[in-house]
Structure formats: C-alpha cells, structure tokens
Amino acid sequence: MKFNFFHLAPYPYLPEDWEDHHETMSLDFPNGNFDPEVGHGLYHRYLDELEYAESVGFDGIAVNEHHQTAYGIMPSPNIMAAALARRTSKAKIMVLGNAIPIRGNPLRVAEEIAMLDHLTDGRLVSGFVRGIGWEYFAHSISPTRSRSRFDEAHDLIIKAWTSTEPFQWIGENYEYRYVNIWPRPLQQPHPPIVMAGAGSLETMRWCAKHRHTFMAVISRTETIKAWFDGFREYAAQEGYEPDPEQLGWVAPVYVGETDKKAIEEARGPIEWYFKKSLRQPPGAGLPPGYMSTESLRTALTKGRIPNFDLSIEELIAGGYIIVGSPSTVAERIHALQETLGFGQLGANIPVGTVSQQQTRESTDAFAKEVIPLFREKTAPVAT
Amino acid sequence: MTPTTTAAESRLAMPGGEISLLRGGDGPPLLFLHGGGGAGAWSPLHEALSRHFDVIAPDHPRMGRSDDFESFGAIDDLVLHYDDLLDELGIPSATVVGASFGAWLAAELAVLAPARVEQLVLMAPIGLRLPDHPVTDIFLMHPEQRVAAAFHDTSRAPAMDGDIDAFVQAYRDMSAIAHYAWKPFMSDPKLEGRLRRVRARTLVVAAGEDRIVPRAHPECYAERIADARLVVVEDVGHALDVERPEAVADVVVSFLSAEEARS
Numbered sequence: 001m002k003f004n005f006f007h008l009a010p011y012p013y014l015p016e017d018w019e020d021h022h023e024t025m026s027l028d029f030p031n032g033n034f035d036p037e038v039g040h041g042l043y044h045r046y047l048d049e050l051e052y053a054e055s056v057g058f059d060g061i062a063v064n065e066h067h068q069t070a071y072g073i074m075p076s077p078n079i080m081a082a083a084l085a086r087r088t089s090k091a092k093i094m095v096l097g098n099a100i101p102i103r104g105n106p107l108r109v110a111e112e113i114a115m116l117d118h119l120t121d122g123r124l125v126s127g128f129v130r131g132i133g134w135e136y137f138a139h140s141i142s143p144t145r146s147r148s149r150f151d152e153a154h155d156l157i158i159k160a161w162t163s164t165e166p167f168q169w170i171g172e173n174y175e176y177r178y179v180n181i182w183p184r185p186l187q188q189p190h191p192p193i194v195m196a197g198a199g200s201l202e203t204m205r206w207c208a209k210h211r212h213t214f215m216a217v218i219s220r221t222e223t224i225k226a227w228f229d230g231f232r233e234y235a236a237q238e239g240y241e242p243d244p245e246q247l248g249w250v251a252p253v254y255v256g257e258t259d260k261k262a263i264e265e266a267r268g269p270i271e272w273y274f275k276k277s278l279r280q281p282p283g284a285g286l287p288p289g290y291m292s293t294e295s296l297r298t299a300l301t302k303g304r305i306p307n308f309d310l311s312i313e314e315l316i317a318g319g320y321i322i323v324g325s326p327s328t329v330a331e332r333i334h335a336l337q338e339t340l341g342f343g344q345l346g347a348n349i350p351v352g353t354v355s356q357q358q359t360r361e362s363t364d365a366f367a368k369e370v371i372p373l374f375r376e377k378t379a380p381v382a383t
Numbered sequence: 384m385t386p387t388t389t390a391a392e393s394r395l396a397m398p399g400g401e402i403s404l405l406r407g408g409d410g411p412p413l414l415f416l417h418g419g420g421g422a423g424a425w426s427p428l429h430e431a432l433s434r435h436f437d438v439i440a441p442d443h444p445r446m447g448r449s450d451d452f453e454s455f456g457a458i459d460d461l462v463l464h465y466d467d468l469l470d471e472l473g474i475p476s477a478t479v480v481g482a483s484f485g486a487w488l489a490a491e492l493a494v495l496a497p498a499r500v501e502q503l504v505l506m507a508p509i510g511l512r513l514p515d516h517p518v519t520d521i522f523l524m525h526p527e528q529r530v531a532a533a534f535h536d537t538s539r540a541p542a543m544d545g546d547i548d549a550f551v552q553a554y555r556d557m558s559a560i561a562h563y564a565w566k567p568f569m570s571d572p573k574l575e576g577r578l579r580r581v582r583a584r585t586l587v588v589a590a591g592e593d594r595i596v597p598r599a600h601p602e603c604y605a606e607r608i609a610d611a612r613l614v615v616v617e618d619v620g621h622a623l624d625v626e627r628p629e630a631v632a633d634v635v636v637s638f639l640s641a642e643e644a645r646s
Contacts, residue, residue: 137520137522140566142563142566142567144558144559144561144562145565238618282524282528283523283529284523287561288557288560289559289562291554293551293558297547298552300547300551
C-alpha cells in the first residue's frame with residue numbers, strides 16, 4: 001500500500017459575506033480577493049507541508065492543476081514540482097496532473113515533464129487530467145473537444161518522450177512539423193502515468209487499455225466501487241488483472257486525537273471544502289459536450305450525479321472522507337481497501353481551511369500511527 | 384413537439400451521416416433551419432409557412448435525431464452540408480428561414496451561395512462578432528436558467544419534466560452548439576464583412592425582449608445586407624419562434640407573401 005500526501009493548495013480566506021454574493025469561488029470570483037501578501041505566505045506554507053510529508057515517510061507528494069479559482073492556486077503544477085525537486089530526495093513527486101486538453105501546447109508539457117524527471121532524479125509521476133468544467137470556460141477550450149484533445153495530447157506526449165528521431169505530428173487538434181524534444185526523460189521509456197477520473201466510462205476504458213494508474217477522485221464508496229469494478233472489467237477485456245497499485249483513491253483525511261476531537265476539528269475545514277469550494281458556476285458542473293451522452297445517461301440512471309452539500313457526518317458515512325483517531329482511520333482505510341481493492345491512497349490532509357498547525361498534527365499522526373500499521377501488515381505478504 | 388399530420392418525417396443519407404427531416408406543405412421550397420432548442424419540432428410557425436411553401440425542416444448534424452457526423456467540427460461544415468442538401472433534394476434555389484443558430488447558418492449559406500437563396504429570414508440571429516455587444520453565455524447556465532434567458536414569459540416554455548431521455552437529448556443538442564460555436568464564441572469573425580455578398584430579399588426579425596442576443600446583432604445584419612429590413616416582434620424572448628409562433632408567423636408570412644404577390 002502506497003500513501004501519498006495530496007495537496008490542493010486552496011486559498012482559504014474568503015470574505016465573510018462571500019456566500020451572499022457568490023455562487024462559487026471559481027471562474028468569476030474576482031481575483032481582487034487574492035491578497036498577494038497572504039498568497040505569498042500560502043505558497044511557502046504549502047511547499048513546506050509537502051516537503052514535511054516526505055520527511056515523515058509518505059511515499060509520494062502530490063500537486064495538481066486548477067485555474068482561476070480559490071479552490072486551488074496551482075495553475076502550473078509543474079512549477080510546484082520544480083520547487084520540490086531539489087528540496088526532497090525520496091518521495092515520488094506526483095503531478096496529478098497536467099490538464100492536457102486545456103493546454104494550448106501539449107508539447108510544452110512533454111518538455112516540462114521531461115525536465116522535471118531529471119530535476120527529481122527520476123522520481124516524477126506524470127498525471128494527466130481533463131480539467132474541471134469551469135476550466136474549459138477559463139481557457140476557452142470547447143468541452144466537446146476535451147476527449148479528443150486529451151487522447152491526442154497523450155499520444156503526442158508519449159511519442160515525444162519515446163522517439164529518438166525527429167517526427168512530424170499532424171492530428172485533429174495539434175500540428176507540429178518538427179517534434180524532437182531535448183531532454184528525453186530520465187525514466188525509460190517514460191515516467192509512470194496516472195489518470196485522475198470521475199468515472200467517465202471512456203476514461204476508465206482508456207486508462208485500462210494503456211495500463212496507466214487510475215486515480216479516483218472524491219465520491220461515495222459505492223460509486224468508487226462501481227468505477228474500480230468497471231476499471232477491472234476493462235482491464236480483463238484487455239487481458240490482464242490490474243495490480244492494486246494501479247488503482248488509487250484520493251480522499252480528504254483528518255487524524256485527531258480521538259474520533260470526537262477529530263470530527264470537531266475537521267468539521268469547519270472539510271465542510272468548507274465540500275459545501276463551498278466544490279461548488280461550480282451554474283452550467284459549468286456539466287459543460288456541454290464534456291460527457292458523452294452514454295456516460296451522462298449512465299450517471300443519471302445510476303444516480304451518480306454527485307451532491308457535495310453534506311455534513312461531515314454524512315461525508316464520513318458515505319465514505320467520501322476519512323476522519324477520526326489514528327486507529328479509526330487505519331481501520332477505515334483497511335476496510336475500504338478490502339472493499340475497493342486500491343493500492344494507493346492520496347490523503348488530502350491539508351484540506352479546505354485546515355490550519356497550518358492542524359495540518360502538521362494530522363500529518364504527523366497519520367505518518368506515525370497509521371502508515372506503519374500497513375507497512376507491518378503487508379510486509380509478511382511481500383516476502 | 385410531435386409532428387402534425389401535415390409533416391412527414393424521413394431520414395436522408397448525406398456525406399458524413401444521416402439526417403432526420405420534417406417536410407410538409409405545397410409551394411416553392413423553403414428551408415427552415417432551427418436554433419439551439421428547435422430540433423425535431425413542427426411548430427405552428429412551420430404549419431403557417433407550410434400553407435404557402437414546401438417546408439423542409441431538417442435536424443442539424445449532431446442535433447435532434449440526426450447522426451453525430453464525427454467529421455463535422457465547425458460552422459463551415461454545416462454550411463456546405465446545407466448546400467449539399469439542396470443539391471440532394473434537387474432544389475436550385477429556395478427561401479431560407481433560420482432561427483438563432485439556424486439564422487446564422489442561413490446567413491452563411493446566403494454568403495456562400497448567393498444565387499441559391501432567393502429570400503432570407505433571420506430570426507434573432509447570432510453569428511456576428513460584436514465585442515461591444517456580447518451574446519449571453521448560455522453554456523454557463525443550468526437548463527432552467529437557459530429557459531429563463533430564452534423566454535420572455537417562461538410560462539410559454541415547453542414544460543421541463545424529469546425525463547432522462549429529454550435531458551440527455553437537450554444536452555446533446557447544446558453540446559452540438561458548443562461543438563460548432565465555442566470559439567470564436569457564437570460567431571464567425573469574417574461574416575459581417577462578407578454579408579455584402581447576400582443578394583436575397585431579407586427580413587431580419589428581432590425579439591423585443593431578447594436577453595441572449597443584444598439588439599445590435601439583428602440591427603447589424605439589417606444594415607450590412609443590401610436588401611434587408613428589420614422588424615421587431617414585441618413581448619417575446621430570444622426563442623421567438625417557440626414562444627410566440629403565431630405572432631412571428633404573421634410577420635414572416637406577410638413578408639414572404641408580399642414577394643409572392645410581387646412575382
């Protein structure tokens with residue numbers, strides 16, 4: 001079991017009357033609300049937290065890409081990864097991921113990841129994501145092109161990494177007469193690839209086909225189970241059984257001294273995350289063409305349209321989050337692992353408005369009292 | 384809306400896929416190009432037009448009951464498609480009536496093939512790039528908000544039930560508009576300059592209470608097309624042909640029958 005420390009880097013300081021005037025903190029929430037001094041402090045705090053996670057034993061430290069939002073202030077995750085590269089030495093540096101369909105120039109992503117692979121001494125994990133609804137508005141990319149741009153950018157990037165001769169690329173979305181990137185990546189044939197997904201059939205099929213890691217984003221346990229089962233089924237169709245580590249799950253995690261204290265401390269930060277930061281601009285939750293009609297019909301008929309307006313108790317009960325004392329958290333992870341069969345957990349410990357101090361304590365407790373239980377547990381099996 | 388007995392539904396193979404089309408009435412040919420929400424509908428407006436014309440109302444590729452036309456990705460694909468369709472139907476020239484997105488296509492067709500379009504009716508047309516008069520971003524709305532934006536009196540809007548099929552169909556239709564018109568947003572930047580090519584006798588119909596397309600758009604069409612007049616239908620929103628089809632039919636039919644009388 002691999003444990004990754006997952007950061008979203010939120011900007012948690014909304015004006016008190018935010019809710020009276022805004023439906024969302026994304027796309028059109030004025031950037032005048034970003035205080036440069038405060039933001040400057042946040043970047044350094046968050047990088048410290050990521051570095052600290054390595055020092056206490058997390059296998060990976062993960063950053064990701066979001067645009068024009070207080071939800072996450074890492075429009076370029078590659079810059080975060082670069083900042084972490086030479087300040088760390090053991091953990092995988094996971095970019096989860098570059099939103100390749102909304103980038104104008106995927107070749108630039110291939111170049112940056114290849115550079116990062118050298119800077120991290122081959123510790124880089126390259127995630128690709130489609131980007132969230134509002135980001136298609138933010139970067140003026142048609143969501144109806146999302147799938148086609150994603151697939152083509154992926155194929156182009158892999159070919160750019162693995163080819164040793166210049167080549168020409170002419171596709172539906174991108175045209176390059178000369179592709180010949182310097183540097184080639186350090187890891188051969190290329191850094192491992194992770195795809196984060198919210199259950200679209202095409203994503204799972206695609207991911208299983210390419211044998212990439214599938215990282216499920218926040219949802220309730222039954223939904224995640226349906227996604228993972230779907231992934232395993234697609235893998236079976238491709239003629240293989242996925243290693244548990246090929247299935248990852250990202251979830252907000254908070255470890256407190258006792259269950260009661262943990263819930264008390266995490267209530268504000270986690271409900272901020274779910275009830276406020278996940279709210280999309282109207283219409284951007286399901287931008288036209290972002291989903292295939294097949295996936296939309298499945299989501300509607302199976303009731304898999306997420307509702308995040310939930311209390312912490314409901315979130316715990318639904319399996320969206322893991323909160324409690326170290327032993328409760330460990331038991332919960334164990335139980336979910338049994339049910340879902342994942343081999344990687346992306347613990348989003350610095351979630352929502354959780355303070356620096358709380359993050360430190362929760363990270364410590366997780367690293368010292370939860371992770372070791374799994375190391376011991378799996379050690380005999382591995383030998 | 385289900386087709387009445389006066390319209391026959393058929394499927395037609397075209398380069399790129401099959402389309403579904405409704406056809407009814409007698410007289411000279413009239414090509415009716417629907418807007419974002421009008422695929423598959425045979426409305427009182429169609430009915431009124433069919434008393435004077437042979438009304439041909441196809442669903443656009445990727446919309447209504449037409450196929451996905453995977454190779455189609457931009458507005459020019461549709462314009463050539465309609466040029467092809469007239470060939471396929473053996474119609475050298477026709478009256479072309481369009482609503483909103485369909486009006487944009489109609490204008491483009493009249494630019495591409497001026498001799499094919501004898502008369503042109505543009506109802507609440509989009510398609511021009513007027514940065515000082517932005518078209519409302521309907522993609523950034525819930526379906527309910529979209530209805531509120533498109534209708535002046537939302538009680539005249541078709542009922543939105545919880546039917547999954549209807550929701551998926553509406554999503555597919557809106558996805559098609561996004562596919563063709565996300566960027567440049569709802570416009571062809573070159574269209575305004577090219578309207579000089581339009582030879583058709585033209586009526587531009589503006590919706591009095593249009594909250595999606597600012598009045599500057601129909602005004603600009605009427606200004607740039609040589610033989611064009613602008614009529615405003617009051618008490619109606621952007622989806623004018625759905626919201627007040629009878630009132631719109633009066634205006635359109637009287638414009639078109641004036642021509643009949645003249646010829």
